[in-house]
Amino acid sequence: MHEIPTSLLILNGKSAGDETLREAITLLRNEGMDIQVRVTWEKGDAGRYVKEAQQLGVSTVIAGGGDGTINEVATALVDCAGEHVPALGILPLGTANDFATSAAIPDALDKALQLAIIGKAVPVDIARVNDKTCFINMATGGFGTRITSETPEKLKAALGSVSYLIHGLMRMDMLKADRCEIRGDNFHWQGDALVIGIGNGRQAGGGQQLCPQALINDGLLQLRIFTGDELLPALFTTLTQPDDNPHIIDGKSAWFEVNAPHELTFNLDGEPLRGEHFRIEVLPGALQCRLPPDCPLLR
Structure with missing residues (x-):
């Protein structure tokens, strides 16, 4: 069996109780996908989970939330040192999903999750303000x-x-x-x-x-x-x-x-x-x- 790479989903605490999401993850796990979930509680959590993801050697870190969550995870990935930096996957769950919408990420959670796990990774730019x-x-x-x-x-x-x-x-x-x-x-x-x-x-x-x-x-x-x-x-x-x-x-x-x-x-x-x-x-x-x-x- 072809081994499906591991993903770590960093989920904004506000979305932790989402039943549809729970079902979608269970379904993908049943199909043989290894998805680990971490829930953020306060600022800085996303950064710590990204470090953990890198140590675990996962191939994708999925940002589950709105623009703020995506940005926090993306920034932490850019700050990762060393080889094997995971790719960013996006699961739009916020009130204003401006980035996900303009990037044409699917609205349906199961489709967005699949894309985040097995979609093709491409290099993208990020902007830095005042060097930090x-x-x-x-x-x-x-x-x-x-x-x-x-x-x-x-x-x-x-x-x-x-x-x-x-x-x-x-x-x-x-x-x-x-x-x-x-x-x-x-x-x-x-x-x-x-x-x-x-x-x-x-x-x-x-x-x-x-x-x-x-x-x-x-x-x-x-x-x-x-x-x-x-x-x-x-x-x-x-x-x-x-x-x-x-x-x-x-x-x-x-x-x-x-x-x-x-x-x-x-x-x-x-x-x-x-x-x-x-x-x-x-x-x-x-x-x-x-x-x-x-x-x-x-x-």
Whole structure:
């Protein structure tokens, strides 16, 4: 019998009681697949489990959760030293699965699990911020970030991506542009930014396509800045006719530097990072990831 490689599933504690998932895992185990499960309880757990996975010599570490879980596992894999670093598998279980959705990971748990275990592993990029924090999907800054970090969970669950917008409109006092300067390869801009998206992946905020051209294996980051003094018109034209919008500035580069005269907040796949200076650079092919053959994020 052909031996099926071992996988270790790192499961976000919120999804630990999912019966469908339990059934899917039991089914695959009955088919002869060796799947070990670890549940995260607090920050840092994912990193420890990745180390354990490497010691066990498993071929895949599956991140079971939303964008934050995927990013935490991906970062820990990138930080692994030595040979035989496991590949990353993705099991989307969060409220906003932006990375999994844009990578065309199947919604059905059993299909996503199968892909995560036996799918072809391809090298993908990850982005590093200020030489330490990573993100696999996107860094968003400005007004959108404040909304995302302050949108109540219940509203998120009920309304999905629309909730971010509605919540933003309810909080008009928070709609203010941030003065900043952004540099990259052959790129320089300064002015007032309403939202900044720096994408390795394409979408954030539960389905907003901020960087629609982004690819995760081209060694580049996509930048999109939403400008505008009149915030509401900018916001609405962005949603209705994004291609023909004077309030959008696009760029691409292997690195970007963002400087602001005051503290800015960037949301890195759900993890807020505050500061006045950010250097964001891509680490090309830093990670092996099991993705569908028709994955739109691969060139």
